[in-house]
Amino acid sequence: MKFAQRTVKTSSAGLDAIFAASGPNVISFAGGYPDATLFPEHAMQAAFSESFAQHSGSLLQYSTTAGYLPLREKLADRMNRRDHLNLKADDILLTQGAQQGIDLTARLLLDKGDGVIVEGPTYIGGLAAFDAYEPTYYEVPIEEDGMDITKLQKALMQHQVKLIYTIPDFQNPTGTVMSVEKRQAMVQLANQYDVVILEDSPYRDLRYTGENLPTIKSFDTEGRVISLGSFSKILAPSLRLGWLTAAPELLAALTALKAAADVESSHLVAVAVDTFMNDNDLDAHIDAMKQVYQTKRDAMLNALERYMPKDVHFNHPDGGFFLWLTLPEGFDMQHFMTAELLPEYNVSLVPSHHLYASKSIENGARLNFTNVSEATIESGIKMLGQALNDALHPAQVNQI
Ligand SMILES: Cc1ncc(COP(=O)(O)O)c(C=O)c1O
CATH class of the missing domain: 3.90.1150.10 (Aspartate Aminotransferase, domain 1)
Structure with missing residues (x-):
C-alpha cells in the first residue's frame, strides 16, 4: 500500500x-x-449521573459543532475574570483537547511548503500535527523568558511565514514563561508581517510561584491570535475536552473545519464537565x-x-x-x-x-x-x- x-x-x-x-x-x-x-473520580462520576438525570432524552443526541452553550459561557466568564479578556460564549469553540486546536489551525492555514515558526525546542505533538501539512519550519530558540524575539523578527524579515506557534506559559518542554514585553512584541510583529499566532496554553492555570502574565490574546489588536485551552491538565485528559478562542472570521472557518473533521466534541462529556463545574469549585x-x-x-x-x-x-x-x-x-x-x-x-x-x-x-x-x-x-x-x-x-x- x-x-x-x-x-x-x-x-x-x-x-x-x-x-x-x-x-x-x-x-x-x-x-x-x-x-x-x-x-476527581467520584465527583466526575456524580456529574455524569446527574447529567443523565437532568438531560434525559437529549444527552446522547447530536448537539452543535460549537459545543454546549452553558459550558462555553462558563469558559468565557472564567477567562474574562482570570485573564482580563472580554469574551462571549460565541467566541469559543469546544475541541477534542488542545491537540485538535493545533490540527485545525494547521488545516486552516498551511498549504504544503508554507512557513511556520516554532520554538526550539517545542511540543512534540505540535510538530506531529503540523508535519501532516508538510510545512517549512523556521525554528526560533527559546530563551529563559520565551522565544528569542530578535531571531523571530529576523525570520519574519527573511521568509514568508503564515503562522507562529508558541506555548507562552510553562512551555512544553522547557517550563519557561514568555515575558510581557515579548508577548507584546510578538503581536506587533504578527501585525506587521500579517501572520497568525497560535497561543497554546494548557498549563496556564498551573502556576506554583509568582503571578500569571497577561495572555498574548489580550494584546491582540487585529484578531490574529488563536488561543487554546484544555481540561486535560486541570481535570483529566481522557475527557478529550479543550477549547479554542479566535476572532469571528477565524472562528467561523475553524468551526467549519471541525464539523468536517469530527462533527462536534462529545456532548455527553461537555454536559458532564459543565455539571461538575456547577457542583464543584474547579479553582x-x-x-x-x-x-x-x-x-x-x-x-x-x-x-x-x-x-x-x-x-x-x-x-x-x-x-x-x-x-x-x-x-x-x-x-x-x-x-x-x-x-x-x-x-x-x-x-x-x-x-x-x-x-x-x-x-x-x-x-x-x-x-x-x-x-x-x-x-x-x-x-x-x-x-x-x-x-x-x-x-x-x-x-x-x-x-x-
Ligand atoms: C503544549 C501542549 N499542547 C497541547 C497538548 C495536548 O493536550 P490535550 O490533551 O488538551 O489535547 C499538550 C499535551 O501534553 C501540550 O503539552
Whole structure:
C-alpha cells in the first residue's frame, strides 16, 4: 500500500519513542501525564449521573459543532475574570483537547511548503500535527523568558511565514514563561508581517510561584491570535475536552473545519464537565493540585541540586509539568538514554532530539515531575546523576 506523504512525515515524529520509554520497572520522567491520584473520580462520576438525570432524552443526541452553550459561557466568564479578556460564549469553540486546536489551525492555514515558526525546542505533538501539512519550519530558540524575539523578527524579515506557534506559559518542554514585553512584541510583529499566532496554553492555570502574565490574546489588536485551552491538565485528559478562542472570521472557518473533521466534541462529556463545574469549585480543585505539583517540583529541584554533576544545568520553572536539562556541548542524550540510562538504570526521560523541528540539538532533555512520587523522584534523579556522572566523567584507570 502506498500511504500519503503526510502519513510518512507524521509517523516519523518520534511520539512512539517517548511512550516506548516506559514500562512496569522503569522510572519514567518521560511522559507528560498528570498525577492520576488527583483525578476527581467520584465527583466526575456524580456529574455524569446527574447529567443523565437532568438531560434525559437529549444527552446522547447530536448537539452543535460549537459545543454546549452553558459550558462555553462558563469558559468565557472564567477567562474574562482570570485573564482580563472580554469574551462571549460565541467566541469559543469546544475541541477534542488542545491537540485538535493545533490540527485545525494547521488545516486552516498551511498549504504544503508554507512557513511556520516554532520554538526550539517545542511540543512534540505540535510538530506531529503540523508535519501532516508538510510545512517549512523556521525554528526560533527559546530563551529563559520565551522565544528569542530578535531571531523571530529576523525570520519574519527573511521568509514568508503564515503562522507562529508558541506555548507562552510553562512551555512544553522547557517550563519557561514568555515575558510581557515579548508577548507584546510578538503581536506587533504578527501585525506587521500579517501572520497568525497560535497561543497554546494548557498549563496556564498551573502556576506554583509568582503571578500569571497577561495572555498574548489580550494584546491582540487585529484578531490574529488563536488561543487554546484544555481540561486535560486541570481535570483529566481522557475527557478529550479543550477549547479554542479566535476572532469571528477565524472562528467561523475553524468551526467549519471541525464539523468536517469530527462533527462536534462529545456532548455527553461537555454536559458532564459543565455539571461538575456547577457542583464543584474547579479553582479549588486546581489549587489542591498545584500544592501537590509544587511539592514534586521542589523535590525534583532539590534532588537535582544534590545529584547532578556540576556541568549539567537545569532550570527552575514556576509552574507546569516539566523542567529542562542542558548537558555539555557534544553530549548525545538520545544515545545515552537508549544505550545506558534505560537498559542499565531503568530510568527514562525525553531526549532533546525529537523536540526540535530541526532535529539538530542533542544535548538536552525534558524531565516530567508530575507523574512520579517524591520517593521515585529521589531515587530516579539519584540514578540519573550517577549515570550522567559515569558518562561525563569516566573514572581514570591507571595502568601499572
Ligand atoms: C503544549 C501542549 N499542547 C497541547 C497538548 C495536548 O493536550 P490535550 O490533551 O488538551 O489535547 C499538550 C499535551 O501534553 C501540550 O503539552
